[in-house]
Amino acid sequence: MQVKLKGLGKRYNYEWIFRNLTYTFEAGTAYAVLGHNGSGKSTLLTIMAGHNLASEGQLSYRLDGKTVEHDHVYRYLSLTAPYLELVEEFTLLEMLDFHTRFKPLRHQLSTLALIDRMGLQRSKHKFVKDFSSGMKQRLKLGLAIYSDSSLLLLDEPTTNLDQEGVAWYQEHVAQNKEGRLIIVGSNIHHEYSFCDEQLRISDYHVAPRGR
Numbered sequence: 001m002q003v004k005l006k007g008l009g010k011r012y013n014y015e016w017i018f019r020n021l022t023y024t025f026e027a028g029t030a031y032a033v034l035g036h037n038g039s040g041k042s043t044l045l046t047i048m049a050g051h052n053l054a055s056e057g058q059l060s061y062r063l064d065g066k067t068v069e070h071d072h073v074y075r076y077l078s079l080t081a082p083y084l085e086l087v088e089e090f091t092l093l094e095m096l097d098f099h100t101r102f103k104p105l106r107h108q109l110s111t112l113a114l115i116d117r118m119g120l121q122r123s124k125h126k127f128v129k130d131f132s133s134g135m136k137q138r139l140k141l142g143l144a145i146y147s148d149s150s151l152l153l154l155d156e157p158t159t160n161l162d163q164e165g166v167a168w169y170q171e172h173v174a175q176n177k178e179g180r181l182i183i184v185g186s187n188i189h190h191e192y193s194f195c196d197e198q199l200r201i202s203d204y205h206v207a208p209r210g211r
């Protein structure tokens with residue numbers, strides 16, 4: 001998937017978060033969207049995912065040389081972010097069965113094989129609400145990384161992960177990078193060290209009047 005942003009801007013009420021963002025994210029490349037807390041990384045990722053609307057400018061998506069309509073982009077993307085909720089009332093197996101009904105896994109991976117890859121074999125029948133915060137994060141990442149998507153959006157991907165979890169994330173994202181557009185919203189080096197390109201959202205901030 002290729003995503004082109006042309007003159008993109010986002011404003012909440014009277015506050016411009018970023019403006020004049022013209023940039024092309026190329027297929028098969030991993031990008032880090034960098035910036036301090038509150039700089040607009042999540043806002044940009046949610047706009048690209050179609051969960052949020054830009055205030056000005058255009059976005060366009062292309063896959064294998066064909067334009068993808070905005071209404072269809074959700075079919076080709078997977079996203080993980082701290083604000084996204086899992087279905088707490090499901091067991092792990094139920095959660096995966098539910099998810100894969102809408103979004104199949106890469107390379108026809110079975111749900112049991114995904115559980116193995118997430119290292120959650122002993123928690124198959126555990127309710128998601130009883131998972132630790134690190135287990136929940138691993139599950140969210142597993143679902144995003146292993147969904148059959150050409151656009152993978154990872155917002156603060158190692159939130160709640162310990163050192164072993166971070167190593168797990170790095171290994172699995174590297175193994176599933178090829179051929180995909182990956183965009184990581186982050187300000188922690190170990191989350192985006194595998195990325196090929198960097199975009200600083202602060203380059204698109206608007207100086208307050210009078211400065």
Ligand SMILES: Nc1ncnc2c1ncn2[C@@H]1O[C@H](COP(=O)(O)OP(=O)(O)OP(=O)(O)O)[C@@H](O)[C@H]1O
Nearest residue numbers: 012013017035036037038039040041042043044185
């Ligand atoms: N729904 C909203 N309504 C009003 N303002 C919002 C809304 N969502 C985000 N903002 C504001 O937009 C700015 C950018 O927020 P955003 O969450 O995109 O930043 P971020 O770079 O992802 O931050 P962090 O690193 O803390 O996650 C902040 O000033 C935030 O308060």
